[in-house]
Amino acid sequence: MEEQNKKILLVEDDPNFGTVLKDYLMMNDYDVVHAKNGMEGFEKFKKDDYDLCILDVMMPYKDGFTLAKEIREKNTDVPIIFLTAKAMKEDVLKGYKVGADDYLNKPFDSEVLLMKIKAIMQRKATDTVADSKQFEFKIGRFDLNSKLRFLKFDGGEPTKLSPKENELLRLLALHENDLMPRELALTKIWRDDNYFTSRSMDVYIAKLRKYLKPDPNVEILNIHGEGFRLVINNK
């Protein structure tokens, strides 16, 4: 389904090589942002979160090492791979000192780069813990655990929720007693707002109402033409 692709920041001043490399990476299911020089690279880096940076060493205005240092100041963890034309020892050492994760001499084999990327990403795979977001909600007599995707009534047997059910209920809970605009759910969960996705959402609202029936103090109200409202009557 919607498995998020890994995001790569590629900073390479040679437009031909840069474009070819970008296309190659994108063909291999990476989201690539291509910056043409160090300045632009840093701007783009600040604007978004990346899973990996590939930096050319020799660039006008701001070389790869300087850029890497700036990146490291903002983020100690992003893996960095350097690309360099010459195989100079000083450069390699300098690179590792700045916290490089790997090093490649141009010209290099693209498959090798791909393997290195994979290897590096795998190392980082442990850090999935990052978002200790909000996963647990109290909804009347229900408990929603949106990480493990289940709904418990009075602490009894948990009901399993499908991804869509789960996301939708979570969105409603996030807006408890308030309007949850139709459009919000459609763009966030269905990633598209048209007649069919809208109907699909209505189907899911019906499902959720069924799940929530056991507690008469919990209901999902419709606000015609606007969206839905999860109300919890606690007297």
Place this chain on the structure above:
Amino acid sequence: MEEQNKKILLVEDDPNFGTVLKDYLMMNDYDVVHAKNGMEGFEKFKKDDYDLCILDVMMPYKDGFTLAKEIREKNTDVPIIFLTAKAMKEDVLKGYKVGADDYLNKPFDSEVLLMKIKAIMQRKATDTVADSKQFEFKIGRFDLNSKLRFLKFDGGEPTKLSPKENELLRLLALHENDLMPRELALTKIWRDDNYFTSRSMDVYIAKLRKYLKPDPNVEILNIHGEGFRLVINNK
């Protein structure tokens, strides 16, 4: 505080080069054990815990790749650096597939090697903290010893586990009652995430469920599209 030196297993068949390298590393405050071939390398590896393995690829009796595979069966986490005379692409790819952390072509500069070692150690320092020392788990009425790879029920006869069975159960136990993402197991244990490895993992889940059957309070639940959850009902 007595900071323990890092322990390196160096497997290199050229006696001259091996000795020089060993001395150089020891001068830089590493504890180095030098094995002269793959066989000996594996023996030494089994006898002790190492923070890093440096393996020559071309060796008589047992080449570096084979050795690496055996090492990986015992330990999924030790960093491995390959040394090779020729810069063959196939070799490099093979190396990364076996789970190499880095790659060096002979002749190489010793300072470069040192930097690579430092870089790798640093990486491991951050992400190995949490789980590296955890080998024993209580799973309901079972005891899992993931170092010796066996599972005991009620303290009775231990069932031997294969490396994959063991690693998978360990990962599940590490995330007890919580989600163990599919992707995590695939990248950490299978080192690749595709249709087939995913199916392979499912086969192992089935095996584990069989092993765990004797205790009805222990089960592996699936969270569709996300992963698995080892639940232990202790009433």
Place this chain on the structure above:
DNA sequence: TTCTTTTGTTAACGTTAGGTTAAACCTAAT
């Protein structure tokens, strides 16, 4: 009112993920 649009609900369908068993495939050890 009557017409139109939006929402409620159920059922059917197609697709994909997962459960399980067995066979095929290594590769190290005999």
Place this chain on the structure above:
DNA sequence: ATTAGGTTTAACCTAACGTTAACAAAAGAA
């Protein structure tokens, strides 16, 4: 060579999910 242990691939089946259709009921507009 043969065998045994471990792992992958194949095959078949069931469960889970999401979309769409169909029809009914509300709500709002005319």
